[in-house]
Amino acid sequence: MGRDEPAPWSPRDTIAAYFHALADRDADTARSLLSRDVANTAPMPLTSGAALRDPGYHPPGRLKITKLEVRGDVATVEGDYEVDGERRATLLTLIHEGGTGEARPWRINSLPSLPPPTGEYGFEALLIAGTQMPSGSIEYVFHGSYLVTLPDHLIREVVAPVTVRTGDREAGALRVRMRESARQSVEAQVRTYLERCTASRELAPRGCPFSAYSPTPVRDVVWKIAQHPAIEIALGSTYSIEVTSTFGTATVTARDGSGVFTESSSFSVLGHATATTSKILFMPR
Numbered sequence: 001m002g003r004d005e006p007a008p009w010s011p012r013d014t015i016a017a018y019f020h021a022l023a024d025r026d027a028d029t030a031r032s033l034l035s036r037d038v039a040n041t042a043p044m045p046l047t048s049g050a051a052l053r054d055p056g057y058h059p060p061g062r063l064k065i066t067k068l069e070v071r072g073d074v075a076t077v078e079g080d081y082e083v084d085g086e087r088r089a090t091l092l093t094l095i096h097e098g099g100t101g102e103a104r105p106w107r108i109n110s111l112p113s114l115p116p117p118t119g120e121y122g123f124e125a126l127l128i129a130g131t132q133m134p135s136g137s138i139e140y141v142f143h144g145s146y147l148v149t150l151p152d153h154l155i156r157e158v159v160a161p162v163t164v165r166t167g168d169r170e171a172g173a174l175r176v177r178m179r180e181s182a183r184q185s186v187e188a189q190v191r192t193y194l195e196r197c198t199a200s201r202e203l204a205p206r207g208c209p210f211s212a213y214s215p216t217p218v219r220d221v222v223w224k225i226a227q228h229p230a231i232e233i234a235l236g237s238t239y240s241i242e243v244t245s246t247f248g249t250a251t252v253t254a255r256d257g258s259g260v261f262t263e264s265s266s267f268s269v270l271g272h273a274t275a276t277t278s279k280i281l282f283m284p285r
């Protein structure tokens with residue numbers, strides 16, 4: 001049904017036109033068949049032409065209406081449809097809205113919800129059929145199935161997207177892992193951090209994990225790492241990177257008033273890394 005054609009007047013015609021519009025990926029026509037309240041509540045990004053045209057959206061097909069009940073200005077339609085090769089049940093409510101007398105069109109006054117995928121630490125945003133949306137359950141979306149993944153991020157990547165179907169009680173788990181490029185970036189920054197610390201000519205290098213003390217002034221301070229700690233890099237709860245390590249040993253030599261001063265310091269590396277818009281920054285603590 002094009003936008004310049006007469007609106008369907010029966011509940012059955014309205015439902016048929018709605019599913020036909022979804023099959024055509026015609027968001028404008030599908031939205032025109034919604035009641036004002038539902039159209040105003042349904043998230044526009046997900047009920048737009050861009051979302052319906054995205055290959056991550058699979059429209060429903062082969063609609064079969066099994067029960068139709070009309071009571072005054074309210075109609076209830078039960079039926080099922082096919083999506084991704086499976087039959088799915090649906091229950092829709094329609095209301096008379098606009099117009100006068102018998103010419104008042106029927107409008108769809110309910111749509112299914114889309115549950116969010118689960119994750120070990122949760123998500124701030126999702127990419128649903130190519131459309132970025134806040135995380136959480138989404139009420140009032142067009143029938144069908146949606147490919148759900150995460151927006152691009154410098155630190156983490158999705159192992160595999162999940163397909164979520166409208167009306168599902170729950171979605172699958174969206175598993176993520178650290179990007180190898182992120183791991184390599186943090187490893188390089190940790191090495192640079194330790195190199196900067198060993199280049200210091202102070203007994204207590206500022207912001208460094210090792211230090212020494214002398215009760216008398218010293219000169220010609222030289223730091224060396226005698227035993228390097230094993231650096232452990234893991235994905236954090238907010239998709240930052242947590243950095244820990246085993247213990248290592250740093251030695252310092254210097255000259256004081258009585259000769260050569262030598263001391264060893266046991267240390268470990270602790271810190272985290274976060275992503276900006278263009279790079280990953282390691283911050284020791």
